[in-house]
Amino acid sequence: MNQMGIAFELLGVGMITVFVILALVVILGNGIIMFVNKFIGEEPKVQAVDSSSPVVTINPQKLAAIVSAVSNVTKGAGRVTNVEKQ
Amino acid sequence: MGILENLYKMTAIQDIIGNPGYLLMLAIGAFLLYLGIRKQYEPLLLVPIAFGVILANLPGGNMGVVPSNLIELGEGHTKNLLEIAHDHGIMNFLYYSLIKTGFLPPIIFMGIGALTDFGPMLRNLKLAFFGAAAQLGIFTVLISAILLGFTAKEAASLGIIGGADGPTAIYTTIKLAPHLLGPIAIAAYSYMALVPVIIPLVVRLTCTNKELLINMKEMDKKYPSKVKIKNLRAVKIAFPIVLGIVVSIFVPSSVPLLGMLLFGNLIKEIGINVARLTEAATGSILNTATIFLGLTVGATMTAEVFLDFKTIMIIVGGFLAFAISIFGGVMAVKIANLFNKKKINPLIGATGLSAVPMASRVANDIALKYDSSNHILQYCMSSNISGVIGSAVAAGVLISFLQ
Incomplete structure (x- = not known):
């Protein structure tokens, strides 16, 4: 294949791959958030320090x-x- | 008289008179130092690179990186590191052991990962798509560069400047066109330093006032997100592990960069239990790697290699790659706004190229000029961080296709 053919193929494959991977980032991110929300739950809150105690x-x-x-x-x-x- | 003649021969004066290109390169090195020290253009990298240029162009100093054909012995064999150090000096020892092997860019990526917070991206996941659109400059400049006579490997190394990510550009160039490493590294870091000039320029040419006035917080109030994160720390720990495995299946050639970035991020998110590792990754290791990377990349810029027409083409092509990437991100937002009720400020698309966090800060400043209540930094960081992932993936595609 000539150089221009490779360049256009790279444009197509490259942009599609980047979009697919970032789509996976979105899907995986949402999946992890849902999993954590369901099975791990809320982060333990740090208790405020009682200012009256020494x-x-x-x-x-x-x-x-x-x-x-x-x-x-x-x-x-x-x-x-x-x-x-x- | 004989003593004076011997003294004269001992100095570098006759070499400089014989090849004035040395003087020009010393001037370029001094100018880059000026940009790094006085103008503060990416000083952490530009200062070592500039000093490397100066060291490489001091005749007789034996500090310039030699072409790889000088270390080849034929039949696929090369000199070992001791022979390289003996024959060509310590800078070649450093270059062929740390750079040519592709060792330092992933190490720097580990440090960057340990300094990166994926939190803003996880809170605004949909905005991550704009990090993909902003890789357009890489591939369009690749096509233009081939039209101008570059080989496909050289054109890919030039195009990757549009990813606005120094270590990614260096890593790709090492793999595909190591003879262009010096000018490409200089172009990549110079344009990253010029992000505060290039983003406003492209935004002014492509966006209307109405678009720049889109207030992201008001949009969030009107159309609130359905997904709430109950335990951000757990999500942040799981994210780099899962993402690393999945991306490595799809684009294995991006693993050296992305894998190290995600490992760095993981140790940061684990927190106090591995604090010493995070401290090392972001401190001593990152700083040492930066010094050696800068000096050795600078030392590739000898007069014979740098003073070439291709260098000028790389400087011009690098700017175009940057500008087209920003344009790609802006256009992607405009297209998304045609189909969604919840409008997005196009400045968020403009930050889809890497250059974290400078691109986000610049975009935030522009938004605040139009509406003093429109703080978009967190939204910009989402597409900005996804741009780091996007450019590493683009580099992986280029390497796996062309190497």
Whole structure:
């Protein structure tokens, strides 16, 4: 096939492929949204910090160690949501 | 007298007098540095590229990238990396190990993926179609370039500039026409820096005031979306995994770019558990890759290669590819508006080429000039991000057809 033939074929195939892939992006995106809405549900909301309670600052290194320890012991299943000093 | 003669021979003066093209290339390198430093045109890439141009054109420095026939030994064999470093210097070692192998562009794509938020696209999925229409410039300039005497592989490398995506343009050119890498990289990054000039120019020529006044938020209120996302984080994690697998089935040749982009995005969305990986992908790895990519691409621009009529054609063709891609996106919106009640601002189509997020910011600024309450950034980001996917797919099609 001559060069112009290849060029026009590329125009057709290229534009169709790009449209098909982006159509797939739309379809897959909608599919994932519907799946997540049905089977996983809403994202857990982060609780607002009670401004009346005393704010306790925790050393970031200690916090990282606690998060890491919980993650290790629970094999990644557990999550630290709150750390309070007694 | 003999000492003076030896001293003279040791310097590069006689080479420069013998080939004034070196001086012209040094001037071009200095001009590109000016654009990067003073005008801030994509400085992260233009500064290393410009300095690479200067290094490559210092006679005797042995820093210019040599044509691949000089490293070929015949019968499909090439020199190994140690031999390349020994015979042609460290820049050729870097070029043939990191660029010629196609290693760095996907690595940069991984970093871009880790910096990209698919959220705006997932919230406005229908707008992703305009990222496809805005790839029109790639293929129309490919046809024009063949008419002007380029080979199909060279024309494809020139056309991909219209995708407005630097790593994609470089990756495609490495695969199809590596001898044009320097001018194509310069054209791609220069025009990306000129997006604030090119988009308003095309929009002024193709859109009416009435169209530019279409307020997207009001349209959303009038015609609200039926799909609500309950858990955006989960969707954002699943999206790159599913999309990566499906696209790799349809266009396998786009996987090196798109796969790495989606991997980068996935580690970003997973969050704190892989924060160190995200930090590396967007920090040290991306920055190192950018430095080596810029320097080695610049070093391909030796006087013998760059001072050629094809370079001028690439500069002109690159601009046309950009402008036609923007035009394609705008026209796609106009056609969609003919059939839908919910009208779309054509500026959203104009951002269908990559150049994330600059194209979206420029389009948003234009919209705000016409209506100060019309914030369209989030909508533009949808077609803008889909443009990244679109140009990577277009590159995959070109490579699989022509390589």
